[in-house]
Amino acid sequence: MKILIEYFDCQKVSGLRGRRMYRIVAKEELNSSVTKIVVEAPLVARKAEPGQFIILRVDDDGERIPLTIADYDREKGTVTIIFQIVGATTNILNQKQVGESIKDFVGPLGKEAETNGYKNVCIVGGGVGCAIALPIAKKFHELGAKVTSIVGFRSKDIVILEEDFKKCSDKLFVLTDDGTYGTKGNVTAPLKDCLDQGEKFDLVITIGPLIMMKFVVLTCKPYGVPVTVSMNPIMIDGTGMCGGCRLTLLQDGERVTKFACVDGPDFNGYEIDFDEAMSRGRMYQEQDRHANTGSCNLFSADKDNKSER
Amino acid sequence: MAFIAKMNSMPTLDASVRSKNFKEVALGYSANVAIEEAKRCLNCKNKPCVTGCPANIDIPGFISHVKNNDFDKAFEVISQSSCLPAVCGRVCPQESQCESKCTMGVKFEPVGIGRLERFVADYHNSKDSDNEQKAKQVQPNGIKIAIIGSGPSGLSCAGDLVREGFEVSIYEALHLPGGVLSYGIPEFRLPKRIIRKEVDALISQGVKLKTNVVIGKTLDIDDLFEMGYKAIYVSTGAGLPKFMNIPGESLKGVYSANEFLTRVNLMKAYKEGSFTPISTGEKTVVVGGGNVAIDAARCAIRLGSKVTVVYRRTEKELPARLEEIEHAKEEGIEFMFLTNPIEIKSDENGFVDSIVCRQMKLSEPDESGRARPVEVAGSEFEIKTHSVIMALGTSPNPLIRKTTKGIKFNMHGGIVVDDNGKTSREGIYAGGDAVTGSATVISALGAGKRVAKAIMESLTK
Ligand SMILES: Cc1cc2nc3c(=O)[nH]c(=O)nc-3n(C[C@H](O)[C@H](O)[C@H](O)COP(=O)(O)OP(=O)(O)OC[C@H]3O[C@@H](n4cnc5c(N)ncnc54)[C@H](O)[C@@H]3O)c2cc1C
Numbered sequence: 001m002k003i004l005i006e007y008f009d010c011q012k013v014s015g016l017r018g019r020r021m022y023r024i025v026a027k028e029e030l031n032s033s034v035t036k037i038v039v040e041a042p043l044v045a046r047k048a049e050p051g052q053f054i055i056l057r058v059d060d061d062g063e064r065i066p067l068t069i070a071d072y073d074r075e076k077g078t079v080t081i082i083f084q085i086v087g088a089t090t091n092i093l094n095q096k097q098v099g100e101s102i103k104d105f106v107g108p109l110g111k112e113a114e115t116n117g118y119k120n121v122c123i124v125g126g127g128v129g130c131a132i133a134l135p136i137a138k139k140f141h142e143l144g145a146k147v148t149s150i151v152g153f154r155s156k157d158i159v160i161l162e163e164d165f166k167k168c169s170d171k172l173f174v175l176t177d178d179g180t181y182g183t184k185g186n187v188t189a190p191l192k193d194c195l196d197q198g199e200k201f202d203l204v205i206t207i208g209p210l211i212m213m214k215f216v217v218l219t220c221k222p223y224g225v226p227v228t229v230s231m232n233p234i235m236i237d238g239t240g241m242c243g244g245c246r247l248t249l250l251q252d253g254e255r256v257t258k259f260a261c262v263d264g265p266d267f268n269g270y271e272i273d274f275d276e277a278m279s280r281g282r283m284y285q286e287q288d289r290h291a292n293t294g295s296c297n298l299f300s301a302d303k304d305n306k307s308e309r
Numbered sequence: 310m311a312f313i314a315k316m317n318s319m320p321t322l323d324a325s326v327r328s329k330n331f332k333e334v335a336l337g338y339s340a341n342v343a344i345e346e347a348k349r350c351l352n353c354k355n356k357p358c359v360t361g362c363p364a365n366i367d368i369p370g371f372i373s374h375v376k377n378n379d380f381d382k383a384f385e386v387i388s389q390s391s392c393l394p395a396v397c398g399r400v401c402p403q404e405s406q407c408e409s410k411c412t413m414g415v416k417f418e419p420v421g422i423g424r425l426e427r428f429v430a431d432y433h434n435s436k437d438s439d440n441e442q443k444a445k446q447v448q449p450n451g452i453k454i455a456i457i458g459s460g461p462s463g464l465s466c467a468g469d470l471v472r473e474g475f476e477v478s479i480y481e482a483l484h485l486p487g488g489v490l491s492y493g494i495p496e497f498r499l500p501k502r503i504i505r506k507e508v509d510a511l512i513s514q515g516v517k518l519k520t521n522v523v524i525g526k527t528l529d530i531d532d533l534f535e536m537g538y539k540a541i542y543v544s545t546g547a548g549l550p551k552f553m554n555i556p557g558e559s560l561k562g563v564y565s566a567n568e569f570l571t572r573v574n575l576m577k578a579y580k581e582g583s584f585t586p587i588s589t590g591e592k593t594v595v596v597g598g599g600n601v602a603i604d605a606a607r608c609a610i611r612l613g614s615k616v617t618v619v620y621r622r623t624e625k626e627l628p629a630r631l632e633e634i635e636h637a638k639e640e641g642i643e644f645m646f647l648t649n650p651i652e653i654k655s656d657e658n659g660f661v662d663s664i665v666c667r668q669m670k671l672s673e674p675d676e677s678g679r680a681r682p683v684e685v686a687g688s689e690f691e692i693k694t695h696s697v698i699m700a701l702g703t704s705p706n707p708l709i710r711k712t713t714k715g716i717k718f719n720m721h722g723g724i725v726v727d728d729n730g731k732t733s734r735e736g737i738y739a740g741g742d743a744v745t746g747s748a749t750v751i752s753a754l755g756a757g758k759r760v761a762k763a764i765m766e767s768l769t770k
């Protein structure tokens with residue numbers, strides 16, 4: 001720990017330019033649209049726990065995006081992230097090679113997943129959500145809990161992390177929507193089977209698309225099994241400052257506003273207003289709905305504004 | 310002697326031009342006008358204006374140098390009390406601080422103290438090379454101090470300490486320093502290059518700036534002590550946005566002012582080629598009446614939206630700076646007073662469609678001394694809009710509170726301190742918005758200076 005702090009302390013931090021950067025030390029393509037990278041970030045590695053995330057900015061002028069800590073090595077001072085290439089920022093990130101650096105990398109943010117005291121857990125992951133679920137599954141396994149993992153993907157060519165899940169699960173179900181690999185179907189099917197066969201999970205944790213998590217909650221409800229869901233709303237600062245990541249929880253009939261970045265990302269699945277969360281998640285996809293002609297003039301007027309430089 | 314009754318006016322960009330761009334609105338005095346304005350000062354013996362300045366700048370002192378065309382001397386005088394004159398000259402609510410106490414203001418208009426301060430600072434900053442030379446060499450004393458948060462309070466504390474030889478590190482959660490000056494106050498009111506310049510000056514004096522470190526997450530206060538820091542200054546501001554808890558606040562198109570301003574300022578959504586999406590649609594309603602509300606409104610109009618500010622009291626109670634309110638009106642922002650939202654309604658896709666408000670009337674003053682607004686029954690009406698920006702104020706971020714033992718907090722989440730900024734835990738100081746809740750730049754700066762002094766006294770004896 002001492003060494004890490006000194007490493008951090010002697011970094012040259014001279015102003016806004018030439019600032020300390022976060023070097024990529026390993027990179028692996030998990031499938032055509034999911035990449036894993038290992039980043040040098042000793043301070044983040046030192047405190048990281050399963051369930052927490054980081055926020056990164058690839059370059060100057062880039063966006064801040066949240067990604068879950070998929071793994072960490074406190075000794076080496078590295079943090080692993082696994083990301084799906086979905087848009088501008090994840091594309092630029094994917095172009096970075098080993099040896100190159102990321103401009104900003106802050107964390108660990110959010111609360112760690114609660115793993116203490118559970119003896120029989122079920123992890124339900126969907127798509128890239130499996131990457132987020134893996135460190136939690138590992139932690140339960142280390143703590144001696146019985147781990148059942150159910151991981152679902154759209155198709156064979158995007159199945160990821162199967163080996164890793166095998167290592168930390170007592171039982172593993174792999175599914176694909178189109179049946180090209182593993183069992184054909186939805187993650188809720190094996191979950192329901194387990195519950196019907198009398199499996200007494202003391203916790204189900206689900207991470208993946210909102211619609212999948214919603215159905216996992218609905219599947220568990222009749223059995224009275226507690227469900228934790230990992231929420232991924234749009235975030236900016238990740239410190240509770242902007243309110244952009246807010247979610248509505250229904251607690252004792254009251255609607256309560258929570259910030260996913262500091263109060264989460266894990267929440268009691270039975271309290272989440274999924275429909276609202278799904279609607280908010282699409283906010284910027286549907287942005288062109290209110291075509292904003294004014295902004296075009298603005299941008300051209302702003303071109304000669306040199307004050308930023 | 311004949312008095313010039315009126316303050317020399319501030320040249321501004323034309324409202325119809327500036328409402329379409331993010332260039333600075335107020336252009337600043339020329340040297341001649343500054344000297345003219347300085348001549349209006351009576352150089353009062355009892356210096357009433359100074360009592361109105363939270364940083365106790367020797368106002369007649371610096372103004373008399375401006376009068377004599379010696380702007381460098383004027384800058385020196387200001388520097389003794391404030392490290393951010395280019396900022397404060399622009400954003401201080403002078404009409405309720407220094408200028409409210411000015412003798413000239415009794416019969417005529419007060420001296421334009423803020424405008425003169427800005428002039429002097431800008432003059433100094435325009436002479437590039439000087440900055441470096443100013444950083445006179447001090448003997449390092451080897452005592453390590455950590456400052457949490459790089460807003461005006463943290464920066465001023467760092468500046469005073471580094472000049473006395475302390476080894477100062479600032480830890481900042483975001484990727485850029487400056488606090489509200491960077492992510493809140495927009496470019497057209499406070500160009501970012503000014504903050505950059507101030508921060509660069511501190512760094513060249515030896516302050517270490519560590520961005521991307523969230524204290525309470527990346528490191529906690531106990532780690533800092535373990536790393537050898539002898540005192541810690543908590544200047545984390547008041548960044549937690551409030552909501553009204555009315556139906557519809559989670560619809561798409563409802564922003565907290567912090568989210569909206571952060572996207573526009575910190576993430577530069579207003580610049581061409583920015584990756585940060587922001588969309589206001591054709592019509593925006595801003596709820597609130599403080600600086601934050603006016604800033605959000607003025608950003609929205611610059612993004613091409615029609616803007617209405619909805620405030621539950623009357624124009625007289627608007628807490629924002631007078632100048633900003635005037636500028637906002639010139640830019641075409643509409644105000645609806647005595648109006649309080651009760652619900653936000655959506656279209657079929659979950660986007661904002663309208664905001665339902667109720668008429669208010671003022672009754673007896675509340676404990677803050679301001680007239681209390683009460684609802685007029687049956688006065689509901691609807692305003693069609695595409696976006697709603699909630700600017701209802703902020704409270705201190707609970708992160709430090711939740712992760713640090715032994716510090717006392719008040720019921721609003723503010724840190725409890727004594728006159729020197731000492732908290733209930735040895736070695737930990739606090740100040741700025743983290744203590745007072747949302748206040749002003751200059752009071753945050755003043756708190757940083759007080760703490761710097763207290764730290765010097767306790768550690769160098
Ligand atoms: C706590 C948390 C943990 C996450 N962990 C992972 C992870 O481990 N691996 C992974 O692949 N993805 C993860 N995500 C989602 C990831 O942040 C988004 O995929 C990413 O921000 C997309 O950025 P983009 O610029 O490439 O795409 P864009 O083109 O900007 O957006 C594509 C879509 O991604 C979503 N999105 C955009 N910006 C954000 C944002 N700031 N926050 C959340 N979602 C956004 C939106 O639904 C959008 O429609 C996580 C999100 C959160 C909130």
Ligand SMILES: Cc1cc2nc3c(=O)[nH]c(=O)nc-3n(C[C@H](O)[C@H](O)[C@H](O)COP(=O)(O)OP(=O)(O)OC[C@H]3O[C@@H](n4cnc5c(N)ncnc54)[C@H](O)[C@@H]3O)c2cc1C
Pocket residue numbers: 400401402457458459460461462463480481482483486487488489490493494522523524525544545546547548570600601604630706708709740741742743747748749750751753
């Ligand atoms: C939009 C807007 C307009 C305003 N206009 C005016 C004006 O015209 N005139 C005026 O006088 N005042 C104005 N104010 C108020 C003024 O900006 C604040 O009072 C002042 O900035 C407070 O300074 P501070 O240093 O206490 O905190 P901030 O400026 O809030 O800085 C705090 C810093 O600490 C960082 N931080 C927080 N938590 C942590 C953590 N755990 N670890 C590390 N870093 C952390 C934050 O990221 C931030 O950078 C305005 C405020 C806003 C929001």
Ligand code: SF4
Pocket residue numbers: 361362363364365366368391397398401403406407408422423426751
């Ligand atoms: S710092 Fe603010 S209050 Fe003090 S003299 Fe300058 S403008 Fe006035």
Ligand code: SF4
Pocket residue numbers: 349350351352353356357358359368369410411412413420422
């Ligand atoms: S009160 Fe006004 S006139 Fe008197 S010294 Fe101060 S600025 Fe000058």
Ligand code: FES
Pocket residue numbers: 234235236237238239240241242243244245246259260261262
């Ligand atoms: S991301 Fe800004 S408050 Fe959560």
